[in-house]
Amino acid sequence: xxxxxxxxxxxxxxxxxxxxxxxxxxxxxxxxxxxxxxxxxxxxxxxxxxxxxxxxxxxxxxxxxxxxxxxxxxxxxxxxxxxxxxxxxxxxxxxxxxxxxxxxxxxxxxxxxxxxxxxxxxxxxxxxxxxxxxxxxxxxxxxxxxxxxxxxxxxxxxxxxxxxxxxxxxxxxxxxxxxxxxxxxxxxxxxxxxxxxxxxxxxxxxxxxxxxxxxxxxxxxxxxxxxxxxxxxxxxxxxxxxxxxxxxxxxxxxxxxxxxxxxxxxxxxxxxxxxxxxxxxxxxxxxxxxxxxxxxxxxxxxxxxxxxxxxxxxxxxxxxxxxxxxxxxxxxxxxxxxxxxxxxxxxxxxxxxxxxxxxxxxxxxxxxxxxxxxxxxxxxxxxxxxxxxxxxxxxxxxxxxxxxxxxxxxxxxxxxxxxxxxxxxxxxxxxxxxxxxxxxxxxxxxxxxxxxxxxxxxxxxxxxxxxxxxxxxxxxxxxx
Amino acid sequence: xxxxxxxxxxxxxxxxxxxxxxxxxxxxxxxxxxxxxxxxxxxxxxxxxxxxxxxxxxxxxxxxxxxxxxxxxxxxxxxxxxxxxxxxxxxxxxxxxxxxxxxxxxxxxxxxxxxxxxxxxxxxxxxxxxxxxxxxxxxxxxxxxxxxxxxxxxxxxxxxxxxxxxxxxxxxxxxxxxxxxxx
Numbered sequence: 001x002x003x004x005x006x007x008x009x010x011x012x013x014x015x016x017x018x019x020x021x022x023x024x025x026x027x028x029x030x031x032x033x034x035x036x037x038x039x040x041x042x043x044x045x046x047x048x049x050x051x052x053x054x055x056x057x058x059x060x061x062x063x064x065x066x067x068x069x070x071x072x073x074x075x076x077x078x079x080x081x082x083x084x085x086x087x088x089x090x091x092x093x094x095x096x097x098x099x100x101x102x103x104x105x106x107x108x109x110x111x112x113x114x115x116x117x118x119x120x121x122x123x124x125x126x127x128x129x130x131x132x133x134x135x136x137x138x139x140x141x142x143x144x145x146x147x148x149x150x151x152x153x154x155x156x157x158x159x160x161x162x163x164x165x166x167x168x169x170x171x172x173x174x175x176x177x178x179x180x181x182x183x184x185x186x187x188x189x190x191x192x193x194x195x196x197x198x199x200x201x202x203x204x205x206x207x208x209x210x211x212x213x214x215x216x217x218x219x220x221x222x223x224x225x226x227x228x229x230x231x232x233x234x235x236x237x238x239x240x241x242x243x244x245x246x247x248x249x250x251x252x253x254x255x256x257x258x259x260x261x262x263x264x265x266x267x268x269x270x271x272x273x274x275x276x277x278x279x280x281x282x283x284x285x286x287x288x289x290x291x292x293x294x295x296x297x298x299x300x301x302x303x304x305x306x307x308x309x310x311x312x313x314x315x316x317x318x319x320x321x322x323x324x325x326x327x328x329x330x331x332x333x334x335x336x337x338x339x340x341x342x343x344x345x346x347x348x349x350x351x352x353x354x355x356x357x358x359x360x361x362x363x364x365x366x367x368x369x370x371x372x373x374x375x376x377x378x379x380x381x382x383x384x385x386x387x388x389x390x391x392x393x394x395x396x397x398x399x400x401x402x403x404x405x406x407x408x409x410x411x412x413x414x415x416x417x418x419x420x421x422x423x424x425x426x427x428x429x430x431x432x433x434x435x436x437x438x439x440x441x442x443x444x445x446x447x448x449x450x451x452x453x454x455x456x457x458x459x460x461x462x463x464x465x466x467x468x469x470x471x472x473x474x475x476x477x478x479x480x
Numbered sequence: 481x482x483x484x485x486x487x488x489x490x491x492x493x494x495x496x497x498x499x500x501x502x503x504x505x506x507x508x509x510x511x512x513x514x515x516x517x518x519x520x521x522x523x524x525x526x527x528x529x530x531x532x533x534x535x536x537x538x539x540x541x542x543x544x545x546x547x548x549x550x551x552x553x554x555x556x557x558x559x560x561x562x563x564x565x566x567x568x569x570x571x572x573x574x575x576x577x578x579x580x581x582x583x584x585x586x587x588x589x590x591x592x593x594x595x596x597x598x599x600x601x602x603x604x605x606x607x608x609x610x611x612x613x614x615x616x617x618x619x620x621x622x623x624x625x626x627x628x629x630x631x632x633x634x635x636x637x638x639x640x641x642x643x644x645x646x647x648x649x650x651x652x653x654x655x656x657x658x659x660x661x662x663x
Contacts, residue, residue, distance in 0.1 A: 304490070311493035311500070318500035322507035329507070332514035339521035346528040350535055360546050361592040369549060369659070372587065372594050376657055380627020382619075384612045391608075404634030405608075 004138070005048075006277045007055040007130070011169045011186055013121035015041060018277045019051075025278045027270060033121045038129055045133040052298060055130075055140045055290070056280050058172065058273070059119040060186040062142050063089065064098070066177075067112045071102070081112065089116035093123060096289040098145050099180040113180045115142055117289060127294065136298040139288025144184040146276050147174035149283045151226065154257065156250060158224040162212065166201060166229035166254070167272040173208055175223075183212065198236030201229065205249075225249035228257055228272070377480045378411040378419045386423050386474070389448040393441060400429040400437070403469055409478070418477045428469040438472060451476060551623060552659035558622060561597065561656045568617040576604030584655070597656040605648040608633060618654070627655045 005028070006018040013033030018025050029044060031037035065088050069080050081097050089095045095116035102110055117140075130137055147163045161176045170188040174181050187204050189197060205227070212223075227234070231253040258271040361369060386407065394402060403426040412420045427437065435457065442455040454475040462468035559567065569577045584596040605611060611633060618626035630653040 304493075307493040311496035314497050315500040315503075318504040318507075322503045325507035325511045329510045329514045332511070332518050336514065336517045336521040339518070339525045343521065343525040343528045346525070346532050350528070350532055361549075361590075363542070365590050365592045366542065366545060366549070368587075368590070369592055369594070370545065373549075373552070373657075376594060376596070376627070376655075377624070379629055380655060382615055382628065383631055384615065387608070387612060402608075404632070406630075406632045408630035409628075 003051065004281060005051045005053050006280060007053050007126070007135075007137075008273055008277060009055065009057045009059065009119065009122050009126060010273070011058055011060050011167075011188060012190065013119070013125075015126055016273070017044070018274070020278070020281050025274045025281065027274075033125060038125055041126075042129060042133060045129075045135055049134065049136070052136045052138055052301075053130075054138050054280055054284065055126075056143065056146075056277060057094075057117050057119060057122060057140060057289075058143045058167070058186070058276070059117050059122065060170075060188060061118040062115065062144060062184055062186065063118075064113060064115045064144050064174075064181050064184045066180075066182045067114055068109045069112060071108050071110050081114075084112065085114055085116070088114055089118075092116045092118055093291055094118075094140060094289045096287050098142075098285065098287045098289070101178060101180060111178075111180070113182065115144065115181075115289060117142065127290075131294060134297045136301050137290070137294050138284070138298055139295065140290035141280060141285055141288055142184075143172055143276050144174045144181040145285040145287070146279045147181055147184075148176055148179045149285075150275065150279045151176070153279060153282070154252070156224070156226055156252075158226075160223040162208065162223055162225045164201075164205060164208075164225070164227045164229075165272050165275070166197065166227070166233055168270070171201060171204055172272075173204075175212055194232070195236070198233050199238065201227070201233060202238055226252065228252045228254055228275070230254045230271075231256075374416065375411070378416075379409070381409040381419060381421060381478055381480055383407040383421075383423070385449065386421065386445075386476075389445050390423070390425065392448060393444045396444070397440070400427045402426070403428050412477060418479055421476050421478045423474040424471065425474070426469055426471045428467050437470060441472065441474070445474065445476075449476065549659055552625065552657065553661070558625075561622065561625075564618070564621045565601075567621065568614060571617065572610060572613055574603055574605065574610065574614070576602075578602040591662045593660055593662070595658045595660045597658075599652075599654050599656065601650075601652045601654055603650040603652065605633075605650055608648060610648075611650050611652075614650075622656070625657050627657060629653045629655060 003019060003021075006025070008016045008018055010016070014030060015033070015037070016030040017028040019028050020026075029040075031041040031044075067084050067088070069077070069084065072080065085095045085097070095114065097112055098115045099113035100110055143165075147161075148157070151157050151161060151163060157179070158176070159178060163172075163174045163176065165172045169190050170186055173183075173185045173187070175183040185208065187200075189200050192200055205225070209225070227249050229251070234251050234253055237251075254271045254275070258275055360366075387405075390402070390405070394400065405426075406424040407421070409419050409421045412418045438455045438457045442453060445453040445455065456473045456475065457470065459471040460468070461470075558564075565577065565579070568574075579599045579601040582598045582600075584598050586594045586596055603611070603614065611631065615628055618628070632651045633648065635648055
């Protein structure tokens with residue numbers, strides 16, 4: 001939201017617009033209380049809708065009254081305050097409780113400060129226009145509300161004080177009791193010349209002191225008098241004023257307070273206004289006098305602003321969430337494309353037929369050749385194992401001699417991995433119990449060859465002219 | 481913007497929120513799709529690679545088989561079979577060796593075929609072990625080309641006489657196998 005501005009309504013009905021820039025408040029524009037000024041303000045506001053405004057009213061019609069109510073809370077208190085407002089300021093729209101405090105530390109009553117403004121220019125001209133232009137108005141405040149914060153800011157805070165500020169149009173007087181405004185008055189000297197102002201200030205101050213001294217519950221004991229005026233006005237005060245007024249008033253030169261240049265007449269004339277405006281921007285009072293409906297545009301604007309902030313934050317969060325995901329997605333897509341490319345390349349490599357070398361058979365021929373080779377290898381073998389086993393048996397049985405041996409190998413019917421080795425031997429010996437030799441031979445071969453072996457007795461012969469002999473067939477399966 | 485879009489302006493924050501939600505949902509959906517695509521691509525690549533590995537294994541097996549088969553072809557370092565037999569007879573000092581040759585027609589309907597030569601071999605031996613030495617020498621000189629199919633071993637009739645001739649005779653049937661290529 002743009003910087004806050006102050007709509008200052010002067011005692012003569014003029015409205016000026018102030019804005020704080022670089023720590024100093026400056027006047028942006030002034031509009032007279034005429035139809036022309038009203039149109040000018042309307043045009044000005046049409047182009048400055050974004051600013052939030054505070055309205056400060058320095059009206060001669062401002063009234064401040066003190067009142068007491070029992071210490072109650074909630075709606076009863078609100079109703080009682082409204083009844084008090086109606087009682088003190090009947091028929092006035094711009095009225096409000098501006099301060100409250102307990103009458104005593106343990107008291108059963110509460111002291112209220114009620115204020116009201118009956119400025120016709122404000123109610124009939126400026127407020128309708130502000131409402132029509134949907135100006136973002138935070139509230140309507142009075143100079144009397146700013147007296148206590150101003151003194152605190154000037155390090156002149158007193159429990160009871162009478163603040164007198166000389167302004168361009170007149171004198172603003174605010175009485176503070178227990179730091180709360182209890183009385184305010186604006187004395188206009190618009191028609192007075194510069195030379196007459198010190199005298200009128202002196203007279204007005206004396207009158208106020210007398211009036212407030214006679215007023216009940218005015219708290220005059222120990223009341224500090226603080227006068228803020230241009231240095232020229234303070235220098236022109238008559239000596240009797242300085243000497244007789246008791247206690248001695250604190251005189252503050254406006255140039256010192258606001259730090260204006262003495263030769264800058266325009267700034268000096270507006271300095272008293274700027275003093276209050278700066279205080280308003282610095283420490284805005286809690287209570288405002290305007291009706292609640294004048295704050296509707298501001299509330300609506302705040303709601304809009306909140307919704308914009310929420311939506312913007314949501315958008316930022318979603319972007320914070322989404323941007324890394326998008327980045328990751330891009331990487332994932334790149335990886336996927338690379339993988340797909342590699343897969344395609346592999347598929348192409350695989351689908352490319354590898355032509356067999358010129359001196360190599362193709363796959364079909366290779367399979368056929370392997371099959372033929374396997375069948376051929378089933379036809380051959382080595383008799384060494386069997387012959388060594390037989391030689392060992394013959395060495396263990398020297399009574400028998402080998403007459404002849406026939407060894408052959410042939411593919412085993414129904415098998416593609418084994419062949420049958422058949423060894424036929426003919427033994428010659430003196431005594432030949434035929435079956436026992438076969439059994440002995442079988443046992444010996446089984447042990448030596450580590451596999452079952454069949455020993456079949458095939459033939460036995462014996463005659464008188466030769467030694468008896470026996471023929472055996474030994475069968476076993478071998479894997480070429 | 482409030483002046484330019486008086487009707488839409490109050491709805492803009494809601495539109496922005498919906499846009500933000502849409503962006504987040506789109507990002508999440510896109511990421512899920514990307515992850516699925518990546519998983520599919522990884523799976524496809526893995527499948528291709530496994531197929532490639534299988535092909536490579538098959539090719540390796542084929543190469544091994546081919547190199548094994550090449551040993552069966554007539555190689556310069558392997559002497560012709562008659563030379564091998566003569567060298568064996570000389571190295572073992574065999575007194576006698578006779579053989580009869582018969583070429584065996586195997587399947588020859590393709591460029592690559594097996595060629596077999598059957599030999600009926602008669603050896604004169606001084607000792608039975610010479611037969612085993614002979615078979616061992618066949619393997620040493622001709623590899624697996626030689627296949628001993630049948631063998632008959634018996635002493636000569638003259639064994640009881642004192643003679644310089646061999647005492648044992650062996651009759652064997654062996655086959656010499658060779659891989660040939662019809663050019």
